[in-house]
Amino acid sequence: MVLGAGPVGENLADRTRAAGLSTVIVERELVGGECAYWACVPSKALLRPVLARAEARQVPGVREAVGGSLAVADVFAHRDKEVGNWSDDGALTWLESAGIDLARGHGRLVGPRRVAVTPPDGSGGEERTLTARHAVAVCTGTRAALPDLPGIAEARPWTSREATSSSTVPERLIIVGGGVVAAEMATAWCGLGSRVTVLVRGSGLLDRIEPFAGELVAETLREAGAEIRTGTSVKGLARPGGVEGPVTVTLESGERLEADEVLLATGRAPHTADIGLETVGLEPGGWLTVDETCRVTDVTDGWLYAAGDVNHRALLTHQGKYQARIAGAAIGARARGAERLDTGRWGEYATTADEAAVPQVVFTDPEVAAVGLTAEQAESQGRAIRVVDYDMGQVEGAVLYADGYRGRARMVVDLDRGHLIGVTFVGPGVSELLHSATVAVAGEVPIDRLWHAVPSFPTISEIWLRLLETYRG
Template sequence: MNQATDEYDVVVLGAGPVGENLADRTRAAGLSTVIVERELVGGECSYWACVPSKSLLRPVLARAEARRVPGLRQAVDGPLSAAEVFAHRDKQVGNWTDGGALTWLESAGIDLVRGHGRLAGPQRVAVTPPDGSDGDERVLTARHAVAVCTGTRAALPDLPGIAEARPWTSREATSSATVPERLVVVGGGVVAAEMATAWNGLGSRVTVLVRGSGLLTRIEPFAGELVAETLREAGVEIRTGTSVKGVARPGGAAGPVTVTLENGERLEADEVLFATGRTPHTEDLGLETVGLEPGGWLTVDETCRVRDVPGGWLYAAGDVNHRALLTHQGKYQARIAGAAIGARAQGVPLLETDRWGAHATTADEAAVPQVVFTDPEVAAVGLTAEQAEAEGRSIRVVDYDMGQVEGAVLYGDGYRGRARMVVDLDRGHLIGVTFVGPGVAELLHSATVAVVGEVPIERLWHAVPSFPTVSEVWLRLLEAYRG
């Protein structure tokens, strides 16, 4: 095998949003940077996750909201045009081509090497051709840093027959060009809830199998309860406390799939989606060449520098470090890591690694925002009440029925939702906020600012919400807090 060696200041593994943002920050610091990518530049989020899933969900949610508006509901009684929905999704993902992303890389002065990159010892990355052939190997040497931004992939359970059954993962669920008549969804998290919403709205008969007690259990309990209630009203069957022990597709690719439950019951469907978690893309990265175990999560410090690697040259940002498995949070980490790499390369001491400092990923622990695009939407940031209590904090929990806010009444008939704020009584500011209801996603950033800024609860009285908007729920929460 022939080898060509190139030297850069920074080598980034993975050209998803995290890798792109980190490379952008190191280039802004004046460091030569190359990205290695074996699939599409833009990554999982752009082609198989955030963008296509929200493209599928948008018409489903818009129709649900329109049906609650007097004078409009009659105009949206018919079925959605799946063909038009798919065409719009395909446009949003660039028909699974990355020309636009390549143009941006070039404009930012970031080099791209296509292929599979593996660590080959300290500060070295060996890249093999993307087709996996025994062609020329290219070795990239990093003067200052290698950043692992390879993300995660769907984790499939070890079940009899699962490989032969070719189940859907999140990739197939967001890229399918046909609507299965019957769809079984295994899981109770965000992907399960969103995809049940999308495919039910597009015409599938959906059954959701949840091993635990309900949907979205990592958020405040009322969130999953309200989402499940609406899904059931839309015709989705949700079974909790249900485990799958086997799956089979005896008729081959064109045949139905059979899902066998622990109690022996068998469900037949056209497709089965396993939304049962994520696992890191670290199994074939050459981590063993630098003293790390392959296949696991990478443990990092506040600047996203990987611990226990001599010389401090290895970084890991995004899902792969398991701090917060969300695209926007990974991009946040990437910006901070890129700035830290730039400062260290220039010999500048990192003086701002304390809480909320310029080189500290504090939000990963204190203020992670998340939206679940279901009906109703779920928007949450910071700690839940249960999490805060587990940390030993003295808290007060304040709830309010969002359907009582005038803006919600005007938003649509029968508006159902709930708001909660968690107040740290010792420090006098919010540490968690959750909204559930139609259209609440755009309320979330105000809550995030309040949590990150540690705004005193009494100061929030001076942030006056416009009337009549749904944001008036802030005033109602504060009134309930005062009593």
């Protein structure tokens, strides 16, 4: 049994079904989950026109044709189409074709291997209890973590859900936070016409990536008209005029800012408070600790698994799907009676990439693409490293890609082992460079061998050659 039919739950169910196990997936909202309807897909549908216009304006002969504002209604219509107008009919067709059963409703554990499913209100169905022969997998994801601010209930702030599903452009939008959601939504809504102010408690945007990434994104946002304030904390919210009234944001300094909407992009919390963890000896509402196969370590008999955001290993959709594939295969192998699985580093049943080669793209202007460790993270682990930087605007492919191309690349080399442990690209179009870096890091390709991987001319991929030339001197 799988709790949660987002991309993680779907992938895990697909793998257990492929292993020959009967599989049921329990979902109380839309099959397809947060990513498909309120996160990855709609956000990228909003961002794509903004980024395409920005890039077109850097191409001679094209910039003259792309002046003016975006056709906002068309952008929203395309977004709505990409999320199936918030209908999961297509996902239901896939479940049926894969032979996976669906139990609509809220699922909660009521003891070892037992899940009670309460049907949605108004469905007329009765609660039923299902029992798993082999395993239960928790794939319930996360929710927006909102700070305990005075006036928050009255203010009704946006979370990432409202920010990706709204079909009106607020004239003034305040975004609280400095992470990926904050940076991407600032890019999207600024491009769609909002006057955006970003309030960052720390020293800058995207502080978990190499520092130059957030600096370049902030520079472009400011050029687009956004205001970025760092070292700024929010003390309270208010919306005294009701639904149609403006929101007042009070800062720790006492200053008050007014906006039509405020987005709180202040992190994520696990969706585990109401799924019955207490009935199996676990603390409700917390993250679930797992081993390399995503089996929950604090439950005896090894029947409970947790894949995706709920285990807090790597809060990214693609990384959760990776965990789901490994966990589903492990459940299938154990159901067949396998006593020992290959869970060593990079083993068939080990989620090694979660700590060694996590790739991430931030779809801002410019794009940010990174995999593995930052230089600071590597140094904090006591590794002997060499950091190599290069101006991406000096690569011929980048010069041809965009006038005044601004970007930067960095590779972090483990000197003791002779291979890359981290790579970061910042610049227009760099998202499609990331998988080459991921292969190099995950494959632990010797840096001397990378010298023989010849990039095509004239492409932005020549950044690899420039980095390696700089490394070799």
